[in-house]
Amino acid sequence: MMPEQKAGGRNLSLDYMRLVLMFMIVCLHVNPSGIHLKPGFSFNQNAFRLIESICIIAVNAFVMLTGYFQCQKSFRFSKLVMLEVQVLFYSVGIYLVAAAAGEETFSFYNFWWSCQPVITEKYWFITAYMLMYALTPILNIVIRSLNRSQHRWLLIIIMAVSFIVNDLTAKTEAVYFKDGYSYIWFFVLYFTGAYIRKYGFDLKHPFVCYLLCTLANFGLTLALVWAEGRLRLSEYHTVFAYCSVLNYFSSICLFTFFANAKVSFGGRFISTVRPAVLGVYLIHMHKDVKYRWFSWFKVLRSDSTQILRFFAAVIFVFTLCLLIDLVRVCLFRLIFKKPLLDKIDGVFDRFVSRHINKNST
Numbered sequence: 001m002m003p004e005q006k007a008g009g010r011n012l013s014l015d016y017m018r019l020v021l022m023f024m025i026v027c028l029h030v031n032p033s034g035i036h037l038k039p040g041f042s043f044n045q046n047a048f049r050l051i052e053s054i055c056i057i058a059v060n061a062f063v064m065l066t067g068y069f070q071c072q073k074s075f076r077f078s079k080l081v082m083l084e085v086q087v088l089f090y091s092v093g094i095y096l097v098a099a100a101a102g103e104e105t106f107s108f109y110n111f112w113w114s115c116q117p118v119i120t121e122k123y124w125f126i127t128a129y130m131l132m133y134a135l136t137p138i139l140n141i142v143i144r145s146l147n148r149s150q151h152r153w154l155l156i157i158i159m160a161v162s163f164i165v166n167d168l169t170a171k172t173e174a175v176y177f178k179d180g181y182s183y184i185w186f187f188v189l190y191f192t193g194a195y196i197r198k199y200g201f202d203l204k205h206p207f208v209c210y211l212l213c214t215l216a217n218f219g220l221t222l223a224l225v226w227a228e229g230r231l232r233l234s235e236y237h238t239v240f241a242y243c244s245v246l247n248y249f250s251s252i253c254l255f256t257f258f259a260n261a262k263v264s265f266g267g268r269f270i271s272t273v274r275p276a277v278l279g280v281y282l283i284h285m286h287k288d289v290k291y292r293w294f295s296w297f298k299v300l301r302s303d304s305t306q307i308l309r310f311f312a313a314v315i316f317v318f319t320l321c322l323l324i325d326l327v328r329v330c331l332f333r334l335i336f337k338k339p340l341l342d343k344i345d346g347v348f349d350r351f352v353s354r355h356i357n358k359n360s361t
Helices: 012-030 043-055 058-070 077-100 108-114 124-134 136-145 148-168 183-198 206-231 236-240 245-260 267-284 306-335 338-360
Strands: none
Touching: 012 043, 012 058, 012 245, 012 267, 012 306, 043 206, 043 306, 058 124, 058 136, 058 183, 058 245, 077 108, 077 124, 077 267, 077 306, 077 338, 124 136, 124 183, 136 183, 148 183, 148 245, 183 245, 206 245, 267 306
């Protein structure tokens, strides 16, 4: 079992990791080329390839956090409801602001479309995450039924399948992994986070392992870009698939490093910003916002200052979105108080007890 350095009942190191992971995710989205780099080995191209290799594990580790914490918690329907409300707040709110500012044409069809962000996969991550979270009671039953050896072999077998269908053949659709952009892959990450919580990973130097995986990813990318230009290969993007075995193991290494870290400072700061982390994603990846930073900071212009403009854009987007969502957090705390959330959970629990548990006896 992983040791925890707690402050106020929270593992501060993992809360800091959540913040770091979202910063990495913003880096992936602001990266002007990423996995779509043209052939070539200029300084800027290689720098962005290295940034991609460093940050590509962010989504995996972010989902693992849910498995780590939720595997020992009871399911709360109110959490699912509040996530939906938060997504709607930004999906509809940003659209209306953009329409009022003349940046978007207002129509009933577009408004109605903005009211359905989850089922329309407006945010692919949210759609997959909500499906996963809705099924956590079942996932936890499976986790509790497994001993350590069975749990470990489950992960080994799944990753062997992923290695065959992704790393070797680049056809992840065979098991609906979709390069890791699916709720099926999120199940794997949930099981992984739960394994780390229950048993831990015996890695003496997890951060060194993460760095080695990052360098291996970077080196493999360079080799495949070279081969693509000479052998006309076209599938080197699978190096950056979330379900790549290399990226999967790398995310475990970084997660283990943070889980073992002893952090005792900044408890008030991290408890304040923690609820606003997901909002950074919801704001900067809204269809009326995303990629505007390319023009704001001229990130696409390749010159000697491109890397500096890239990091300026990342810091700006991350900080601004975090501050905006902190306002949303304060607003929601005024509206959605604990008695209301408890009532929602109570209604759901009674429904389950009356219609589902009753029928199972």
